[in-house]
Amino acid sequence: MHWPRTLAAKGTQPLARGHLRWRPAASRGGVLHCFLLDCSASMLPGERLALAKGVLLRLLERAYQARAEVALVCFGGGSAEVRLQPARARPWSxxxxxxxxxxxxxxxxxGTERAGRLLAQAARRHPAQQRWLWxxxxxxxxxxxxRPRWADAVMVVDFERQAVPLGRCRRLAEDWEGEYLVADRLIG
Structure with a gap:
């Protein structure tokens, strides 16, 4: 059980079944971390794309240390491209x-649809594997x-730095019942 998310969903209401949120259990089939990287023009000002690449490198390093599999889908400019098919994580540079x-x-x-297809293929190939979408x-x-159907867990890493934030990443994390993370806190 994921108590912080459960209590946030409950709010001031009495606890009900619909409020329950679950933490993904450790999988004996391993883990696939599928990274969905926004490469659109809005990520260029303020070096947000550079920061995203730094966060991505850090997450890839963690996946390597955990002996997990990784995949990368980049989206921007009207297309979504699989830059890395699911494979065992290795040291990245x-x-x-x-x-x-x-x-x-x-x-x-x-981009979400392309990542969803990649996760579905992974689910058919390794049914016991846990699939995390970042x-x-x-x-x-x-x-x-x-939310992509085959994502067992979702992490939304927010790179928004505008003076008046739109908060769309937070809303998407809530809609997808995922974790909301602020990029600057992952680097520090």
């Missing part, structure tokens, strides 16, 4: 991630796609 460029619109729904974005999209 800045030279591998530096060429990832940004620009164009924010096709969040397309969305790294500033939330500058009007799209509110559905």
């Amino acid at each position: 800045d030279a591998w991630i530096r060429p990832i460029a940004g620009g164009g619109g924010t096709p969040l729904a397309l 969305l790294l974005s500033d939330g500058r999209s009007s799209e509110q796609p559905a």
Whole structure:
């Protein structure tokens, strides 16, 4: 049971079944961390994309230490591309991630759909494997796609730094019953 999320859902109401939130249990089939990286033009100002790449490198390093599998889907400019098919995590370097460029619109729904297909394929290949989806974005999209069905856990990492935040990443994390994380806290 994930008590903080359960109590947040409960609020001031009496505890009911609909308030219960679960923490993913450790899987004997291993873990796949699927990273969904926003490479749109809104991530370029303030070096948000550079920060996202730094966070991504840190998360890849953790996955390597945990002997997990990783996958990477980049979306931006009207497309979503699988940059890394699911594979065992390995030591990563800045030279591998530096060429990832940004620009164009924010096709969040397309990126989410592509990550969903990748997770579905992984579920068929390794049914006992746990599948975690990590969305790294500033939330500058009007799209509110559905949570990918095959994601056992969702983490939404927010890179929004505007003076007047839209709060879309937080809303998406709530809608997807996922964890909401602020990017600056992951680097520190």
